Amino acid sequence: MKQEVIAKEQALADIKxxxxxxxxxxxxxxxxxxxxGPSNKEMRNMxxxxxxxxxxxxNEVTRSKKRTSELAVQIAKCRxxxxxxxxxxxxxxxxxxxxxxxxKEEMNKKRIDELTSTxxxxxxxxxxxxxxxxxxxxxxxxxxGSVKESRSKVELLASEKRLQEEVSELxxxx
Numbered sequence: 001m002k003q004e005v006i007a008k009e010q011a012l013a014d015i016k017x018x019x020x021x022x023x024x025x026x027x028x029x030x031x032x033x034x035x036x037g038p039s040n041k042e043m044r045n046m047x048x049x050x051x052x053x054x055x056x057x058x059n060e061v062t063r064s065k066k067r068t069s070e071l072a073v074q075i076a077k078c079r080x081x082x083x084x085x086x087x088x089x090x091x092x093x094x095x096x097x098x099x100x101x102x103x104k105e106e107m108n109k110k111r112i113d114e115l116t117s118t119x120x121x122x123x124x125x126x127x128x129x130x131x132x133x134x135x136x137x138x139x140x141x142x143x144x145g146s147v148k149e150s151r152s153k154v155e156l157l158a159s160e161k162r163l164q165e166e167v168s169e170l171x172x173x174x
Contacts, residue, residue, distance in 0.1 A: 131169075135162050 139158050 131162075131165070134165075138162075 135158070138161065139155070
């Protein structure tokens with residue numbers, strides 16, 4: 001019986017020792033849990049706020065994708081319109097260039113016509129000047145060679161000769 005009591009005491013001491021070890025571990029875990037509790041709570045709050053923020057970002061991405069597709073459609077329409085306007089503008093530019101060329105040609109023709117008419121007038125004036133010079137030279141020659149009394153006869157002959165030259169010139173022009 002004594003041995004049984006000693007064995008029971010020994011078992012009780014072992015159980016107390018195990019109890020103390022378990023109690024020490026429990027207190028350590030409890031202190032650790034008390035310290036991790038607020039951090040776990042904080043982590044849960046952070047996770048929830050990040051999830052909410054992530055949801056907002058996903059919604060914003062969806063709206064952005066929708067807006068991007070709408071803008072892509074608008075850009076395509078604008079490009080088509082711009083190409084159409086560009087071709088119309090090119091046609092207008094070509095028409096303007098053709099019109100300007102025609103106007104320049106018409107102006108050049110008018111200038112050429114004016115210059116030719118001016119040249120013809122100048123040629124006529126030169127011709128009449130030459131004729132007048134010839135007449136005067138003829139008269140001078142006739143006056144030099146004639147006597148004062150016969151000058152009137154010479155003037156008549158000179159005018160007759162001049163008229164004959166004009167007639168011959170007019171027949172050539174016809």
